[in-house]
Amino acid sequence: xxxxxxxxxxxxxxxxxxxxxxxxxxxxxxxxxxxxxxxxxxxxxxxxxxxxxxxxxxxxxxxxxxxxxxxxxxxxxxxxxxxxxxxxxxxxxxxxxxxxxxxxxxxxxxxxxxxxxxxxxxxxxxxxxxxxxxxxxxxxxxxxxxxxxxxxxxxxxxxxxxxxxxxxxxxxxxxxxxxxxxxxxxxxxxxxxxxxxxxxxxxxxxxxxxxxxxxx
Amino acid sequence: xxxxxxxxxxxxxxxxxxxxxxxxxxxxxxxxxxxxxxxxxxxxxxxxxxxxxxxxxxxxxxxxxxxxxxxxxxxxxxxxxxxxxxxxxxxxxxxxxxxxxxxxxxxxxxxxxxxxxxxxxxxxxxxxxxxxxxxxxxxxxxxxxxxxxxxxxxxxxxxxxxxxxxxxxxxxxxxxxxxxxxxxxxxxxxxxxxxxxxxxxxxxxxxxxxxxxxxxxxxxxxxxxxxxxxxxxxxxxxxxxxxxxxxxxxxxxxxxxxxxxxxxxxxxxxxxxxxxxxxxxxxxxxxxxxxxxxxxxxxxxxxxxxxxxxxxxxxxxxxxxxxxxxxxxxxxxxxxxxxxxxxxxxxxxxxxxxxxxxxxxxxxxxxxxxxxxxxxxxxxxxxxxxxxxxxxxxxxxxxxxxxxxxxxxxxxxxxxxxxxxxxxxxxxxxxxxxxxxxxxxxxxxxxxxxxxxxxxxxxxxxxxxxxxxxxxxxxxxxxxxxxxxxxxxxxxxxxxxxxxxxxxxxxxxxxxxxxxxxxxxxxxxxxxxxxxxxxxxxxxxxxxxxxxxxxxxxxxxxxxxxxxxxxxxxxxxxxxxxxxxxxxxxxxxxxxxxxxxxxxxxxxxxxxxxxxxxxxxxxxxxxxxxxxxxx
Numbered sequence: 001x002x003x004x005x006x007x008x009x010x011x012x013x014x015x016x017x018x019x020x021x022x023x024x025x026x027x028x029x030x031x032x033x034x035x036x037x038x039x040x041x042x043x044x045x046x047x048x049x050x051x052x053x054x055x056x057x058x059x060x061x062x063x064x065x066x067x068x069x070x071x072x073x074x075x076x077x078x079x080x081x082x083x084x085x086x087x088x089x090x091x092x093x094x095x096x097x098x099x100x101x102x103x104x105x106x107x108x109x110x111x112x113x114x115x116x117x118x119x120x121x122x123x124x125x126x127x128x129x130x131x132x133x134x135x136x137x138x139x140x141x142x143x144x145x146x147x148x149x150x151x152x153x154x155x156x157x158x159x160x161x162x163x164x165x166x167x168x169x170x171x172x173x174x175x176x177x178x179x180x181x182x183x184x185x186x187x188x189x190x191x192x193x194x195x196x197x198x199x200x201x202x203x204x205x206x207x208x209x210x211x212x213x214x215x216x
Numbered sequence: 217x218x219x220x221x222x223x224x225x226x227x228x229x230x231x232x233x234x235x236x237x238x239x240x241x242x243x244x245x246x247x248x249x250x251x252x253x254x255x256x257x258x259x260x261x262x263x264x265x266x267x268x269x270x271x272x273x274x275x276x277x278x279x280x281x282x283x284x285x286x287x288x289x290x291x292x293x294x295x296x297x298x299x300x301x302x303x304x305x306x307x308x309x310x311x312x313x314x315x316x317x318x319x320x321x322x323x324x325x326x327x328x329x330x331x332x333x334x335x336x337x338x339x340x341x342x343x344x345x346x347x348x349x350x351x352x353x354x355x356x357x358x359x360x361x362x363x364x365x366x367x368x369x370x371x372x373x374x375x376x377x378x379x380x381x382x383x384x385x386x387x388x389x390x391x392x393x394x395x396x397x398x399x400x401x402x403x404x405x406x407x408x409x410x411x412x413x414x415x416x417x418x419x420x421x422x423x424x425x426x427x428x429x430x431x432x433x434x435x436x437x438x439x440x441x442x443x444x445x446x447x448x449x450x451x452x453x454x455x456x457x458x459x460x461x462x463x464x465x466x467x468x469x470x471x472x473x474x475x476x477x478x479x480x481x482x483x484x485x486x487x488x489x490x491x492x493x494x495x496x497x498x499x500x501x502x503x504x505x506x507x508x509x510x511x512x513x514x515x516x517x518x519x520x521x522x523x524x525x526x527x528x529x530x531x532x533x534x535x536x537x538x539x540x541x542x543x544x545x546x547x548x549x550x551x552x553x554x555x556x557x558x559x560x561x562x563x564x565x566x567x568x569x570x571x572x573x574x575x576x577x578x579x580x581x582x583x584x585x586x587x588x589x590x591x592x593x594x595x596x597x598x599x600x601x602x603x604x605x606x607x608x609x610x611x612x613x614x615x616x617x618x619x620x621x622x623x624x625x626x627x628x629x630x631x632x633x634x635x636x637x638x639x640x641x642x643x644x645x646x647x648x649x650x651x652x653x654x655x656x657x658x659x660x661x662x663x664x665x666x667x668x669x670x671x672x673x674x675x676x677x678x679x680x681x682x683x684x685x686x687x688x689x690x691x692x693x694x695x696x697x698x699x700x701x702x703x704x705x706x707x708x709x710x711x712x713x714x715x716x717x718x719x720x721x722x723x724x725x726x727x728x729x730x731x732x733x734x735x736x737x738x739x740x741x742x743x744x745x746x747x748x749x750x751x752x753x754x755x756x757x758x759x760x761x762x763x764x765x766x767x768x769x770x771x772x773x774x775x776x777x778x779x780x781x782x783x784x785x786x787x788x789x790x791x792x793x794x795x796x797x798x799x800x801x802x803x804x805x806x807x808x809x810x811x812x813x814x815x816x817x818x819x820x821x822x823x824x825x826x827x828x829x830x831x832x833x834x835x836x837x838x839x840x841x842x843x844x845x846x847x
Contacts, residue, residue, distance in 0.1 A: 017692045021685065086696075089844045092689035099685050103678040111671060118670035122658070125674055126651055129681050130644070136688045137643045141636040196637055 019085040020135055020145035021095035025156015028079035035083025042081035043090035046097040049077030053105060061112050064169065071165045074101065075158045099132065102157040106177070109164045113173035120174050123181035128160070131188040138192070142199050150191050154184060228318045229268045229338070232309055233259065235275040235283055235325035236299075236494045240487055240526040244279045246325035247286060248530040255530055256286040256325045260294060265331060266338055268321060269293045272312060274305050275325075305496045306408035313401045317394060322497055324388035328533045330519040330542055335632060337391055337514035342634045344393035346512035347501060349384050350521070358523050359385035360498040362513075363713070365698050369511040371711040374498040375426070376419035380713030384513060387521055390497050396509050403503035403706070410707055411499070418709040427489050428475075434485065435475045487525065506703045517549035547572055550630035556801035557793050563622050563803060570619070571626035581628040582638050585645055588620035592649030596656030599813060602664020610656065611814035617649060618806045646802065647684075651677055653809060654822075661818035672822035679829045683836070690840050775846035782839065800832035 024032065038045075052070040056063065078101065081094055103125050110121035131146075131154065139145050155163060160180075167176035235246035235256055246256030256273070263271060270293045275283055277298040287294050299305050313320055321338055329348075337348045347369065353361060361382030363371040372386060373379035392400045410416055477485065504511055520537045524530040550571060551564045574584055591613055598610035624642055628634050658673040704712055785791040797804060805825065812821035 017696075018689055021689055021692075086693075090841070092686070092693045092840070092844070095689045096682060096686040099682040100678055103674070103681065107671065107674045107678065110674075115668055115670070118668075118674065119658070122655060122670055122674050122677070125677055126655075129647070129651065129677060132681065132685065133644060133647050136685075137640045141640045196640070199636070 016085050017139055017145075018091055018095055019082070020139060021132075022082060022085055022098055023132060023135065023151060023154070023157055024079070024082040025154070025159035026152060027075055027162065028082045028156055028158040031076055031079030032081075032083035035080045038080050040080070041088035041090065042084055043088055043093040043097075045077050045081040046094050046101070049074040049081070050097065050101050053101075053108075057108050061108065067168075068165055071105070071161050074105070075161060079158060098157055102161060103128070105161050106164050109168045109173055110177065113168060113171070117174035117177060120177040120181060124177045124184070127181045127185035127188060130185065134188065134192050138195065142195065146191065146195070150187070153187060228270065229321065230312060230316050230318065231263050231268045231271045231321040231323060232312060233263075233271055233273045233323055233325045234305065234494070234496055235273050235279070235286075236302075236305065236496070237324065237326055237491045237523075237525065238487065238494075239326075240483070243282050244275055244325070245491075245523075245525050246273075246275075247279070247282050248326065248524060248527060250328075250530055250534060254286045255328060255524060256283065257290075259323070259325060259327055260287065260290055262331050262334055263321075263323075263338075264290070266335055268338060270316075271295075272297050272308070273325065274299050274308055276300065301411075302494060302496060302499075303408045303411040305494075306404045306411060306499070309496070309500065310401045310404035310408065313392070313397055313404065317397070319394060320392045320397065320400065322390045322392070322500060324497060324523060326523055326525070327388050327521070328524060328530075328537065329387070329516070329521040330537070330540070330545075332542065332546055333516050333519040333521065334389065336517075337389055340514065340632055340634060343391065343512045343514055345396045345504070345509055346391055346514050347497075348387040348389040348516060348521075349513040350387060350516040351384055353382070354385050354387070354521075359387055360495065360501075362386050362501070363711075364513055366695070367513050368698065369501065369505050369513060370698070370701065371703075371713065372498060372501040372505050373711075374502045375423050375492045375495055376415065376499075376709055377502045378422055378425070378710050380711060386498055386501055387516060388497050388523060390500055390504075392504070396504070399504060399507050399509050400500070403500060403507055406706060407499050407503050416707040416709075422709040423489070423492065426492065427485060430485050430488060431475045431477060434477055434481045438478060438481065491525065503706045506706045508699075508703060518545045519549075546630060550626040552625060552629075556803040557797045558803035558807050559622060559801070562807075563619055564626075567619050567622045568626055568630075570623045571630050574623060574627050575631050579627070581624045581631075581633055582635070582641060584620060584624040584627055585638065585642050588617050588624065589645040589649060591617035591620060592645075593652055596652040599653060599656035599818070600659040600663070602660035602662070602818075606664070607660065607818075608814045610653075610660075611810035614653060614806055614810050618803065621646060621649070650680065650802075650805070657809075657813060657818040657821060665817050665819070667817070667819050669819050669822055672819065672826065676822055676825050676829065679826060679833060683829065683833050686833070686836060686840070772846050775842045778839075778842045779846060798832060798835055800828050805829075 022028075040048075052073050053067075056066045056070045061067065078098065085091065085094055106124060107118070107121055110117040135146055154160075163176075163180070164173070167173045233246075233256070235244045237245045239245040239248055244256075246254065246259075248255045250258050260271060260273075269291075271290075273283060273287060273294070273296045275296060275298060277300060280296055280298045283296055287296060297308060299308055309322060319338075333348060337343060337346055347362075349362065349364070349369075350359070353359070360373045361379050362369050362373065362384045363379060363382050364384045369384070371379050373382070410419075501511065519542070520533075520540055522529070522533040522536070524533050547568050551568055555564065595610045595613035595617055598606045598613055600606075621642075624638075628638060654673045654676055658670050661667040661669040702712060704710065782795075785795055808824055808828065809821055812824050
């Protein structure tokens with residue numbers, strides 16, 4: 001293999017797009033560092049992370065301690081998966097399962113808090129969805145993921161799940177979601193706009209343009 | 217635009233035009249007459265028109281004078297460089313690449329094609345490094361075969377390189393972007409030393425194999441209608457025979473050397489072999505692909521392409537290209553291939569005319585995208601009224617927004633005004649439109665129907681987001697798998713996949729000792745063959761390890777079966793469309809939202825969107841899980 005080719009392989013091979021898609025916060029990252037000790041594929045960890053939450057919500061969503069434990073478990077199991085986002089042939093299910101895990105949990109908190117909180121939950125999920133699509137599309141068209149500080153500022157899926165639970169405990173889900181939605185939307189949209197105003201050339205080869213968003 | 221020191225000449229696109237292929241009259245094919253000029257001059261004028269001003273025409277020393285009429289009056293930026301051999305051609309490529317900056321184009325001097333076909337490759341910024349290509353083969357033998365996955369060239373053939381499972385063809389034009397210039401220089405220099413005699417092991421044999429395949433298929437043609445079935449006889453060059461690197465089955469027990477051809481056919485074969493030897497473009501492509509450079513395909517679409525090598529063929533090409541309605545072809549090919557059912561049959565048939573109208577009005581794709589978003593917001597506002605007229609108006613507006621959304625992409629393809637920002641804006645606005653409409657419907661439900669459907673709205677948004685994330689993530693792992701595929705070094709004639717075919721005795725390329733059937737087929741190469749060991753490299757999906765455990769084999773067996781069923785469904789048009797409808801693409805979603813909102817209630821609308829979306833999600837999830845298992 002020629003040296004130039006070797007260099008290309010080293011620089012053009014994306015570090016981990018799946019890792020970028022995940023949107024892990026500081027909590028998940030911390031847990032993720034221990035992932036080496038747990039040789040379970042991320043896809044399995046992701047499934048395991050959601051099961052207790054689903055069980056608690058199905059049986060008794062008003063049981064706050066049980067709900068708290070389930071959220072903590074989700075952060076731990078999902079966080080472990082963040083350490084090795086690309087491993088296993090089902091690695092692609094990682095980011096896929098994170099979206100319904102986070103959005104679904106936030107929706108459940110809103111439902112428990114009362115119907116007036118649900119529209120605010122819609123606003124919050126919309127802001128998050130913008131960010132998650134933005135991450136994918138910017139990787140595709142700019143060749144780079146949003147910066148690290150933005151991920152920290154957003155708290156990650158883990159941080160937001162804990163944040164939602166805390167709001168539930170103090171009885172401020174509606175207002176909390178509304179404030180978070182406005183703040184996050186402002187930061188996400190502003191950062192994206194700035195990135196485009198600074199963008200000139202793609203750093204990584206773009207994926208082929210005719211690629212479908214929705215294929216078989 | 218960046219500048220590189222004081223040498224302004226070194227910046228901007230450079231073209232290397234190869235006028236090294238001989239025509240049947242013994243002169244360069246580029247000097248063949250074209251109307252009142254020459255084939256080469258026609259191409260040079262097209263390049264000038266595409267603002268590729270600095271051109272070096274490479275030709276053989278004895279032809280230098282013959283090309284003078286072709287470049288007369290084109291200015292000092294167009295010069296002729298005499299080079300005695302392919303090896304020297306490649307060295308010149310490296311030198312010119314080293315001297316300049318910007319993109320570099322390497323193209324055959326006798327290419328006859330539409331300006332827009334060249335523009336699609338040479339000017340479009342979205343292709344950094346790429347080739348002009350078409351799907352399938354080009355009879356007879358005029359374009360080397362390539363294999364592409366997701367628009368990227370994965371393997372290529374050249375005079376000396378074989379290819380397995382080809383699905384695309386190289387049409388004699390290569391563009392190398394600034395980013396890949398270093399690899400081009402290295403590749404060209406390496407090939408320059410490899411093409412100096414003596415050639416590496418197996419190269420001459422590979423060329424002989426190609427020539428003997430042509431001889432065999434020409435003999436088959438000459439044998440006339442009784443040897444072929446009537447349909448094929450009418451078509452002088454059956455595709456299967458025309459595929460370089462993809463020979464007709466070796467059912468002929470005769471040694472190809474003993475195949476008797478007419479003098480005319482012999483001359484044909486000799487000319488083709490001579491031209492193939494000069495094919496620097498295909499050599500460079502093999503080199504780049506094997507050096508892991510991302511080479512994209514720019515497809516010819518339905519435009520005209522030809523490489524005439526005789527006066528008669530040049531005249532024929534001139535007549536054929538006259539018969540093209542270039543604008544019509546461009547407009548038709550501006551429609552995205554592989555779109556959903558609703559989009560293909562209910563929107564694209566007329567949206568292309570709106571795209572043309574917008575192009576004539578000078579509208580940009582980004583303006584159209586923005587208008588589409590604005591109409592989407594209006595639709596949401598109409599839904600939010602919660603009244604029946606409001607819902608109906610919202611439904612209509614949503615369809616208008618969707619049509620406009622199709623127009624922007626078609627306009628971009630039609631006018632070749634792609635931008636990274638535009639593509640991002642288009643995608644983001646598509647998603648935003650849909651979710652704004654969800655919000656509008658939820659507001660309308662509480663205002664007009666006294667229903668609280670916010671939970672359904674959040675659920676629908678979550679489902680679509682998860683669905684898209686599955687698409688993105690799965691696509692990414694596929695891209696990574698493609699990028700990680702093993703590529704043999706450039707001095708290796710086989711591409712790893714070509715050999716797999718030989719193991720089943722279809723190809724005569726297998727070295728003796730690997731496959732006893734090769735000898736039985738009477739096609740065993742003469743002369744020294746590459747050692748079998750050099751071929752024993754990992755090949756695609758051939759298990760390299762000892763047989764896996766039974767359970768594993770069972771799982772992957774079932775997975776392969778399911779994939780085979782899925783492929784079988786793709787073979788029929790209606791089942792193919794059924795599959796596409798099932799996955800609930802954006803056109804179908806917007807159509808369902810419009811219909812259900814106009815006729816029923818927002819709650820019912822959400823329930824339909826959720827139910828269909830859940831089925832689609834399940835289907836794609838299972839399909840991908842199966843594919844992951846079979847890997």
